[in-house]
Amino acid sequence: MKIQNGGCVVILIILVSILRESYSISYRNFEKFFKNITGGKNINLRPVLDHKSKVNISIYFHLIYIQEFNEVEGKLSLTGYFNISWVDQTIPWNSTENGIEQFTLQEHIIWKPSFIIGNPYDGVKLIYRDENVIRVQSNGVVTWTTGDNYEVFCNADVSRYPFDTQVCNLEILPWGYTNEEIVVVPIFDFVVHEMLNPQKTWEFIGSSVTKRKDLQLLTYSMKLKRHSMFFVFNLILPISMMIILNIFVFLLPTESGERVGYAVTVLLAIAVFLTISSENLPATSIPRLSSISILLFADVCISAFIVIMVILSSRYYHRKREYPVTKFMRGFVNASRIVRCKMCCSRRKKEKYSAKEKEEEIEWTDVGKEIDMVCSIFITVVILIVNALYIIDVAV
Known part of the structure; x- marks a missing residue:
């Protein structure tokens, strides 16, 4: 009995040692893998093996809240985020070798496209925040989610105020790249608003997405209806x-x-x-x-x-x-009485007005x-x- 118990203890010690060793190796392997993936990369170069190839960038906008629409100033303030994804041809790895399918990293480590707001209310604004992260998958798909408060210009049509409906646009276009280098592709033909918080003054009733190919400009049109009560x-x-x-x-x-x-x-x-x-x-x-x-x-x-x-x-x-x-005023009074009596007066009242006219009692x-x-x-x-x-x- 003692020998059996001792054998179980030995087996348990061996298993614990193996698990600890495998965990340590896994962590070291991941650290080594991360350095191999991100080390020596020039974030200024597009992630393509052939420099003549284009980078297809898929994008959609998720609206979270309509902060304010100032019709007098023509300013629309929105809260939301852009989901931007592309394929980095220099990153793909075999996930079966190390068991790593995806990981996250800071956005300044690898290449990412630059976008600006096409119709900013005050100055040129880049879609960029230092605290954002990027998720990288084993097949090379990179997903960059960036959110912010966006202030855009919207020329209000208040001809039917306060029963008006406004159509405002949020425009986004790549900055510093030509049509031969990147291609912007909208994922959806509408603005995603699954998590949209209701606004007190305006109701979101519809949206659409259009693309201008010569500038790779995406226009997110949002239709807003005023609460008029x-x-x-x-x-x-x-x-x-x-x-x-x-x-x-x-x-x-x-x-x-x-x-x-x-x-x-x-x-x-x-x-x-x-x-x-x-x-x-x-x-x-x-x-x-x-x-x-x-x-x-x-x-x-x-x-x-x-x-x-x-x-x-x-x-x-x-x-x-x-x-x-005066004669003119007499005629005015008589004509007014006759017209009104023809419309609503009784016969007796008509006779009374006729008698007054004859007696000139005006x-x-x-x-x-x-x-x-x-x-x-x-x-x-x-x-x-x-x-x-x-x-x-x-x-x-």
């Missing part, structure tokens, strides 16, 4: 309420003396909204002015017209009776009241038309 409740609806309140100025009694002040107050309120909206829009009219700016300008013009008509109607209303009503107060009536109807129709045109423009 905030602007509807804080801009569109208040503007609509302001313009509707304009109509009620003609219902105020002229004797109150508040009509002009009321009309001017509403005009100033609309002008304030016009200032607020202009601060959020770029100073451009290409391809055309924003619909909301046109709507606000129309509302300002309507409000200014209302102020003028309120002043005129008040002047006629308070004119002294010693000044006779006074300046009647002129002021009739101006208010005609203006209220006219302004209501104009407001409905203007708002209907705005709705059609942003909806179609």
